[in-house]
Amino acid sequence: MSDNIERAEEEVRPHPTTVALSRAPAAEVDAGTEIVLKVKVSCPHGCDLRERAIDVVSPDGAVVGSSRLVEFSNNVNETTEFAFIAPEEVGEHSWTVVFPKHHEDLVHQEGVLPIAVRTLAHDTSLAVWGVPSPLVMEHPFRIQVGATCSSGCDLSGKEIQILDEAGASIAHATLGDTPWDGTRALYWTDVDLVAPAKEGPTTRSIAFAPAELRLPHGGASARFGFETVKPPQHSVAVKVVQKDAGTPVEDAQVRLGVYFAYSDSNGVAKVAMPEGTYSLDVFKTGFEAPARVLDVCGDVTVEVEVVVIPPENPDAYWLFDPTKPI
């Protein structure tokens, strides 16, 4: 008898519901992009609430996102991951995740959970490549510059500025409409520049401040540098050969101070350069050659012998060899 009374009371007593997050939204997202979350709802009586709706409600009462409870396990009901679109304005935003009361369900009460997300201006960033060095004073050269957005927005048609060391604009270019190979959204352009009239290291910077995009974007900057040199006076040919065998070594990097070139199929690397004394280094994986000093006072051809580094004993690292320096 008393059991029946208790059951009857329970049937009319409302069931409070608790709304919680299985996956909380990111604290910060780019403005106008997706906010992803996963919601769970439970009732103290362990009721199966599958197929019931979940709404995300903005402060003005508008439903900006919704999903359904589709999983029921261990007395907890869950949605799948779902998303709604963040406001396009930068700043703090809040919503209420609501398990709404259903007109046919007189037992379960509404459950609510406040959430907050900060929206950010989209971050942009730059890459600069193909910068030659050294450059002869006052000679023209070309580089590539690309810009991308943290949310992959289309940046084609936007302008980048090249600035000198004092921050003055010395060139500008417009980003093309095809992303660079292998990237999602790196919009890029060639930029034509002229080397300065002074010798030595030079630094340039790039400024990007995208305007007239639908969503807010921050700017970006980057730097690049090169060596400016006097006009060449002499031709230096360095022939790289393998010691003992005498065979030419192709694709070795030959460095003469800030100058460098790669050897061709005949093992020859040619560098045009002014008079001076230079450190001559040759690099190629699997070979070694001692550095030497070269005085350049006319056209010159030199031969550099490189030695094959013997294949490493795979276990050499382990061998206790006290005769070698630690």
Next chain:
Amino acid sequence: MSSNPKGPNPVSRRRFLKTTVANGTAGIAAAAAVGLHPKEAEAADIKWDRTADVVVVGAGVSGLACACAASDTGASVVVIEENFDIGGRGIMSGGSIQLGGGHSLQKKYGTVDSADMIFADWTRHDHPASRYSDRDIVRKFADENAATFEFLLAHGVQFTGREEGGSGASTNAGRTYQTVEWHIPSQLVAPHRGRNGSGLVRRLEESARKAGVQILLKHSMTKIIRENPLSGRVLGVTARSGGKDINVRAKKGVYVGTGGNCGNVNFRRTFDPRLTEEYQQACAPYARQSGDAEVLAMAVGASLWATALQTSESGAAITKTAHIGCQWGYGQLVIETDSPIFHLARATGLTVANWQDVIMVNQAGKRFWNELDGSYNFIAAAMAYNGDPNKLNGGGPIWAVFDSDAVVRERWNPKPPNVDPLYFASGATLKELAANINNPYQKRPMPGTALQETVERYNSFVTSGVDSDFKKPKPMHKIEKPPFYAAWATPIVHDSLTGLRVNTDQQVIDIFGKVIPGLYTGGESMGGLAQHGLGRDLVSGRLAGLHAGKLSPSST
């Protein structure tokens, strides 16, 4: 590793009462009446699922040597191995065995060597690898080198020929001999990669099985059973398999050879507190290097020994990675897609031919050392405090950063299965690259601006030809052409160079300097001799097997 609180209680309350309340004498008298040795009577109260004269824990190099040697004495042997197959780190090894002392192969090729020469090499005061040796251990090791080599021949181990690397493992005699790779590719962990250690462990396994040694795979030791927590004889071990614990009785001795402690973050930090969780270990994910032997032996009173050997910075306690973009990029070891453990390794990694092609940055996106260096100075810089106030120990992940030009130069294909997405990232710009690093050990996001500044500064060094930060000789290549890449390049922990204290019979010594009767260890679980690799494992395993089997080594 730890004991199971719900598992069988191997030492019963009844026995405890009998041996304490009755002061032993009544129990012993009763046991004598039924023909049992008193110790056996005590063990009889435990539910033993299996019994053998010698129980070997770990079917790696030292464990298999122990099993064969014990079997040679006529002892029955059970081997417990936690993995799905035998071999431990030995099956991943290059198979170079450092054994000399004047054995038959040395004599065949006219190599002059002796036990005294080995002793002299491994007790040198002027080298940190030998300076801290326990000379009693070295003396026995030296004396047993040649006999251990002959033991291998007797058990069918094949060698490629004369010694390789005349100075290897010695000052004045060639002692490095290469085993022949096992001939059945499907029984290798890293086929066709010169992992000749497979020939060693498979031959020993073959010989052991022929002699009747039982090998229980997928059995993990969870406890060493001793009569009393810190006294009495070691009676056997508890092992877990398929969620069930079994007790294995060892009538003569238990040998614990679980391959060192490098994979046990808590334990390895005993020696070097910097070795936090981000440092992966060589031979994972095949061999765990769990430290089980050390930890469980210490739980019954064992002592560590010669701990200076681990941090003498002369061996290979920790190494620069060789294959980047995968979790385990150790040295010569590449887990190819045809490996039975590729699904665990997940990526082969990108092998770096020239460190000029990358820069190395830490978790904060900053360079820390000359990338061409691989010495302990490089390792120390990689492990230096990186500015994260929530992680004071360890240096955090190290990333090799490079561009698409480096990919061409190195002939890499930076996609799965060559790289593991958790240990590799790409981006259109350096800032995007930093944002895309999503790795469980990267505790704080890499600041994109910091990475961009690092690369811009490095590129200026390439232009000038001078690395004014870390003296990398002639920085050759700018990192400038998108896309950009970051590949896991965190140093790899390798050798356990010391471990449990043993006597010259490989019996484990306790914290009071006394022998723990019935407990043996060797290989990378033992302390006192920091020789890398297989020689130490084989000698120590063999010695333990002979002693536990109740034959003196000299009688073989």
